[in-house]
Amino acid sequence: MQNLTPLSAQFVAHFGEMGSRWGINRTVGQIYALIFVSDKPLNADEIADALEFSRSNVSIGLKELQSWRLVKLRHIAGDRREYFEAPQDVWEIFKNLAEERRRREIDPTLSMLRAAMLETPGNEADQYAQSRMKQMHELIELSSTWFDDVQRLSPETLARLMRMGSSVKTVLDMTDKLKSVGRRKAAGEE
Amino acid sequence: MQNLTPLSAQFVAHFGEMGSRWGINRTVGQIYALIFVSDKPLNADEIADALEFSRSNVSIGLKELQSWRLVKLRHIAGDRREYFEAPQDVWEIFKNLAEERRRREIDPTLSMLRAAMLETPGNEADQYAQSRMKQMHELIELSSTWFDDVQRLSPETLARLMRMGSSVKTVLDMTDKLKSVGRRKAAGEE
DNA sequence: TCGTAATTTCACAAATTATTGAAAATTAGA
DNA sequence: TCTAATTTTCAATAATTTGTGAAATTACGA
Known part of the structure; x- marks a missing residue:
């Protein structure tokens, strides 16, 4: 070199x-x-x-x-x-790459699975196969819409979310509590 | 077939x-x-x-x-x-795959970058190159520790987090408010 | 321990992919 | 329009990867 x-x-x-x-x-x-x-x-x-x-x-x-x-x-x-x-912002690079991979490596499979969902299974084994494909389809669909959503966050929010790591669970739990308080209030319990 | x-x-x-x-x-x-x-x-x-x-x-x-x-x-x-x-649980499959990809496709690069961080840049161009490597290193490090963390969540929590999509931002903001209230309280402002 | 069923290894053939140099096409400016 | 710089295409060939059948090895049960 x-x-x-x-x-x-x-x-x-x-x-x-x-x-x-x-x-x-x-x-x-x-x-x-x-x-x-x-x-x-x-x-x-x-x-x-x-x-x-x-x-x-x-x-x-x-x-x-x-x-x-x-x-x-x-x-x-x-x-x-x-x-x-190369783009200056490494987050931009990351997002471009992820988007492109998704387009090439995931989307075609999603289409195939969607098509497979529409077919009528011919026998018991086929029925099982279709249920497996459905599980796969749901997982991929969920991950990719999630990815779409997250991708729209600002780099700062995203970085913050990542730094939180597993403590998001605590936040989720907290949200639940707040929501249930809200519900109780709305129902006139307090 | x-x-x-x-x-x-x-x-x-x-x-x-x-x-x-x-x-x-x-x-x-x-x-x-x-x-x-x-x-x-x-x-x-x-x-x-x-x-x-x-x-x-x-x-x-x-x-x-x-x-x-x-x-x-x-x-x-x-x-x-x-x-x-194949494992019954598609989440397990997903996790195994992600872990294995990380081990093969990411970790070696992390090591290389870590080593590169330790070297002393010889000239201006080298200095720039090292700063780029540092950016890359930080991004990868952040994403992968985040992944470690998230991986430990239960499938339910994970699925919930994913379904939330971009509304996590609202939750993060909410947490900020709660925290600042907490701080004010602790400071005896209320 | 032996005989057998099952799996793995190996050397080679086939197929695919990567790389090159040269020729063709494209482009911007004179 | 013509020219020269630049990029792209193409056909050849080199390198790598994949797939096979036969032979070797392993593991099991009697």
């Missing part, structure tokens, strides 16, 4: 190795890592040069990263080359 | 197609789908027969599924073959 400090080189190499586990390939992982730690937008040639990949490989990798919304295209005045950068 | 009703066959085929997106291969996806919808534990021969895979392929697939904790090994009295089934 041309011109990379040991710190960045280590980071880039790690993303290359992990790439396959994350469902992107080595090259794409490395390109992303390089862009992520770069303090200025990079063009394809700079990337090809730094990582010693062929120019076309970089082009394909950048397209892939754009399709994942992991990199943003930027134009620099007086330069017709395309420059790429 | 031998002996599969159209309903199950559709489900199995879908898992095969999605497998690669989910980071498992087609065969493994299909084996899992079959086990998931089956109303009784299955042995390797039954699976090989139903899906028309080679016996050894099934053996490898089952090992893979076990390593993901997606299937459980069961022994049936009076039969020395190994039988496999």
